[in-house]
Amino acid sequence: MADHFEAEIKTAIQNGDLSSAAEKTQEYLNELENTPxxxxxxxxxxxxxxxxxxxxxxxxxxxxxxxxxxxxxxxxxxxxxxxxxxxxxxxxxxxxxxxxxxxxxxxxxxxxxxxxxxxxxxxxxxxxxxxxxxxxxxxxxxxxxxxxxxxxxxxxxxxxxxxxxxxxxxxxxxxxxxxxxxxxxxxxxxxxxxxxxxxxxxxxxxxxxxxxxxxxxxxxxxxxxxLALPNISLDVIKRKKETLGSKIMWLSAASAAGAAVPVPGLSAGVDLSIIVSCVIQCAISLGLTPGLLQKLSDVTGVSLEDLKAELKSPLAGVKITSALVLQVLTRSAAYILATTVEEGARLVPVIGTVVAMSLSCATTYKALKYILNTLAEDTQRVFIKALGLNSPV
Structure with missing residues (x-):
């Protein structure tokens, strides 16, 4: 199904119809979101x-x-x-x-x-x-x-x-x-x-x-x-990260036609609403919401306080709000800008072409990747703590 949407998006791009490309991308994301x-x-x-x-x-x-x-x-x-x-x-x-x-x-x-x-x-x-x-x-x-x-x-x-x-x-x-x-x-x-x-x-x-x-x-x-499975191994966490990373490409493409919200310190705006929505999904899929951490504590017998002690990202173990995400992006602006290379986005097949159409989209992509990486690292630490495992070398 992804191939079908990619072909339609590519055609829209070749015809210079960025709005249609973004619309098709959003349609694909909606199907992903509503799959029973x-x-x-x-x-x-x-x-x-x-x-x-x-x-x-x-x-x-x-x-x-x-x-x-x-x-x-x-x-x-x-x-x-x-x-x-x-x-x-x-x-x-x-x-x-x-x-x-x-x-x-x-x-x-x-x-x-x-x-x-x-x-x-x-x-x-x-x-x-x-x-x-x-x-x-x-x-x-x-x-x-x-x-x-x-x-x-x-x-x-x-x-x-x-x-x-x-x-x-x-x-x-x-x-x-x-x-x-x-x-x-x-x-x-x-x-x-x-x-x-x-x-x-x-x-x-x-x-x-x-x-x-x-x-x-x-x-x-x-x-x-x-994305709904319990974190039963480091390999499952890795595959969740990869799957969420693929979705980030589509989200960044969808933001091409969206209004950007300026973040102090960034030379281009980022689509804050898309980022907040994605952060919430990442936290849920990786088991880092307050409620899911409590359930993990119930199942494993490891105290909630000990699990939370493994968290480093300010977006883990808390209620996600636009204000909190904006605060994190502002603090991380220098890193995100330094790693945002418009040409690098073109390496992503088809979707990367859309991302490269605007620096704002590329910035959204890098911001999401940065947040996903930090949340995935927290998930690994929590998993190791919950099961009493030794940290991988």
Whole structure:
């Protein structure tokens, strides 16, 4: 889809129609902003479906807004949960088919399977015939599904007590092979099975599940999901930064036709409204708003004060306002000007051509890149602190 918009923008530029180019750019950004993603979580009762729903939303079990959880099936009817980072992402917690009175075809009709973009089928022990029936019906609808073996952390702890020569990698491989063989016996040639602990998403194979989704989802949905994911690794943070960086190119192009707000110390104006909007999105995607930092503290047990101690950017961990952003830009004016090279903007294919059309646009681009870099650095430090990791060399 981006290629389609790039072609239209390029044509508008070649025709000297900057206003049309900026309009097309804004249209593309609006599509990005409003892309829906609807995820279904299903599986047997007590397998940890609701805990996975909470984990995907970065929410601790039992806290405000969390899906109810328990050792037995707590989901009696389909329940929708809105992602706190993006209201266009809806995660549905579905009752397991084995815990309902419906036959498979009735279940699929009642649960409205056609509306979901992809399915995660969860089991805490073994995948059963009902799981296979669901997967096969999903296959018939040409939709994606993924098998998640949950509560792996409990299995690892049990194995430590059961085997004197315990080896975690061997236990994990054994669990995966067992689940894979079960599903093969149920009729799946090459099932995708991911080992997950919903309480420790950074461990085991949750990141592999995320990488698979990034490969298989359409472009817009891929970016939407990536930016909403919890920060489970430094690599995910890096990819978020890259995705946000790509959006900055489009935002800078959109500012070509916008009114600029002069910033003291800068020789050209910058589009303050675009910058403020982008800073807010960066802070949300990177998990640096006050509310998201509190949720991270709840999940990890690291105090909010300790997490905030890792923040250096004045735009992290606070409410973003135009006045605050303007203050930061004013203080950083010398750096932004020194690194704003109009010719350098031309290196960015197509979008860079638009950016280079005005020094104001180039300045907006450099200001946003500067802010994104500082916020991403804070995110890395917070992530390392939250998980008790050693800083990368």
């Amino acid at each position: 993603l609807i995820i279904a979580i299903t599986g047997e009762g007590g397998s940890g479906k609701s805990t996975l729903v909470n984990a995907l939303r970065g929410i601790k079990n039992g806290t405000d807004g969390a899906a109810p959880t328990g050792p037995t099936e707590t989901t009696k009817e389909p329940k929708e949960y809105i992602h706190p980072k993006n209201e266009n992402i809806r995660i549905w917690d579905l009752p397991g088919i084995g815990t309902t009175k419906f036959k498979t075809d009735e279940y699929i009709k009642k649960m409205e399977f056609e509306k979901y973009d992809f399915f995660i089928i969860v089991s805490s022990e073994r995948f059963r015939e009902n799981d296979a029936k669901l997967a096969k019906e999903i296959q018939k609808m040409n939709k994606k599904f993924y098998f998640v073996r949950s509560q792996v952390d409990s299995s690892i702890e049990n194995a430590k007590h059961d085997y004197p020569n315990f080896n975690e990698d061997e236990v994990l491989e054994s669990i995966k092979n067992y689940c894979t063989e079960e599903l093969q016996d149920l009729g799946f040639e090459s099932p995708k099975v991911f080992l997950v602990s919903c309480f420790k998403l950074h461990l085991y194979k949750f990141e592999d599940l995320c990488k698979t989704l990034m490969e298989e989802l359409p472009e817009h949905q891929r970016d939407v999901l990536l």
